[in-house]
Amino acid sequence: MDFSMSQEQNMFKRETIDFIRNNLNLEEFYEKYSPEMWQKVAEFGLLGITIGEEYGGLNESYLTAAIIFEAFGYACKNNGFTFVINNHIWVSQNLIYLYGARFLKDKYLKLMVxxxxxxxxxxxxxxAGSDALSMHARAEKDDQGYVLNGNKMFISNGPIADIFIVFAVTEHSQPKKITAFVVEREFKGVKIGKEIGKMGLNACPTSEVIFNNCYIPKENVLGQYNQGELLLTYALEWERFYEFVPHIGVMQRIMEQCSEHVRTRKQFGIIIGDNQSLSHKIAEMKVAIEMSKQMMYKIAWLKDCGKTAFTETSIFKLYVSENYIKTCRDALQIFGAYGYTKEYDIERELRDALACSIxxxxxxxxKNTIYKMLSFI
Ligand SMILES: Cc1cc2nc3c(=O)[nH]c(=O)nc-3n(C[C@H](O)[C@H](O)[C@H](O)COP(=O)(O)OP(=O)(O)OC[C@H]3O[C@@H](n4cnc5c(N)ncnc54)[C@H](O)[C@@H]3O)c2cc1C
Known part of the structure; x- marks a missing residue:
């Protein structure tokens, strides 16, 4: 297996890091959404990274996308903004591109890219949180389309989004049948709730989204009618990969910050990095980054081969998130009281990271999924 990056991938990665450092690390937007930053990312072309050229995309491989979004996490100190971008690309636009009918692609993709x-x-x-399939939102069928009723909670990008991929019950059988729909904010009966205050990731606004007799044209079914459960599985697979890839880059950024700190901060007449209890924390960060990257390459390869990575993405999500949180927690300890202050950013990194185990x-x-899947291996 060849783990080397091509010249083009290296160049794209360097350009992405430069672009982000020059445009996206504005402190005033660390805790609030910036439409200007969104516009800049769109102009740079990243939104359509794996989308075909006919829709204005770059048509890059999933491996290249992984390399670029790892770099995104590394360069972009605004984790909430990274979350905005990833929610848009991987669990909204990407689902229309891969599983949508021609009509949906033609209608929405260029505008999203x-x-x-x-x-x-x-x-x-x-x-219905962990037990997502117990959802109550329902869409009743008529001649022309569907009438959607229900409330969706904790929707990332909710206050700023124009297009929602919504899952609702379409058959009350045992088990229930679910269908995915593409719903526009402008459809009658869509109401966006108040922004929900969160501990972190505040550059990504979150809200409830309420559907009250919302009429959806029949062309806006995403995938097959009554096959939403399968689509949900696909959606989560993409999410568990590409929303966690940038966290590897964040771990790298934090590890570098910590290495620099332990080499310069002196106590008892020696640099604090000379204490094994601290240098081992940094060694553990490095191990986590390397192990996460190996898994990242494997999953990107599976995706480029058109294969499923259901168990692999669960393992990846679990491993990356536990280590991302540990890295931030250890960084706080390494920085001592300075890490606990607003000045050093480590406290925000930790607040942002904590959500990823949820x-x-x-x-x-x-863990339930990984254990269950053992019987299929
Ligand atoms: C920052 C953030 C962004 C989000 N963005 C979105 C979004 O864009 N769209 C969207 O639809 N949702 C979104 N969510 C919601 C997220 O998917 C849910 O929070 C998550 O699925 C867990 O559901 P819950 O919060 O209701 O917890 P619950 O399901 O109530 O779980 C509570 C606790 O019980 C545990 N638990 C529950 N069942 C089991 C079990 N069978 N075995 C072991 N432990 C169990 C859980 O692990 C957890 O620790 C977001 C959440 C966060 C924090």
Whole structure:
């Protein structure tokens, strides 16, 4: 297996890092969404990284996309903004591109790739979190389309999104049948709830989204009618990969910050890095980054071969998130009281990181999945 990067990949990576450092690390937007930054990313071309050229995309491989989004996490100190971009690309636009009918692709993709429309995904409900399939939102069929009723909770990009991939029950059988729909914010009966205050990732606004007799034309079914459960599985596979790839880059950035700190900060007349208890923390960060990257390359390869990576993405999500949180927690300890202050950013990194053991399916649920999948290996 060849692990070397091509010249083009190296160049694209360097250009991405330069672009991000020059445009996206504005402190005033670390805790609030910036439409100007969104526009800049769209103009740089990243939104359509794996989308075909006919829709304005770059048609890059999944491996190249992984390399670029790892670099994105490394260069971009605004983790909330990275989350906005990834929600748009991988669990909204990408689903239309891969599983949508021609009509949906023609209607939405160019606008999403150019950044004129922002995407989001709406699965979770107040009473249906980990047990997403117990959802209550329902879409009743008539001659022309569907009438959607229900409330979706914790929707990332909710307050800024124009296009929602919404999952709802379409047959009340046992088990229930679910269908995915492409719903525009402008459809009658769509209401965006108030922004939900969060501990971190604040550059990514979150809200409830309410559907009250919302009429959806029949052409806006995504994938097959009553086959939403399968589509949900695909969606989560993409999410558990590409939303966690940037975290590897973040770990690298934090590790470098920590290495620099332990080499310059002196206590008891020696640099604090001379204490094994601290240098080992940094060694553990390095091990986690390397192990995460190996898994990243494997999953990107599976995706480029058109193969499923259901168990692999669960393992990846679990491993990366646990180590991302540990890295931030250890960084706080390494920086001492300075890490606890607003000045050093480490406290924000930790607040941002903590959510990743919850979104995309909690880590407990990943362990359930991994254990269950053992019987298929
Ligand atoms: C920052 C953030 C962004 C999000 N963005 C979106 C979004 O864009 N779209 C969307 O639809 N949703 C989104 N979510 C919601 C997310 O998917 C849910 O929070 C998640 O699936 C867990 O559901 P819950 O919060 O209701 O927790 P619960 O399901 O109530 O779980 C509570 C606890 O119980 C544990 N638990 C539950 N069942 C089991 C079990 N069978 N075995 C072991 N442990 C179990 C869980 O692991 C967890 O620790 C987001 C959440 C966060 C934090």
């Amino acid at each position: 150019s950044g004129e429309r922002i995407g989001a995904i709406a699965i979770t409900e107040v009473e 979104y995309s399916g909690t880590n407990e649920m990943q």
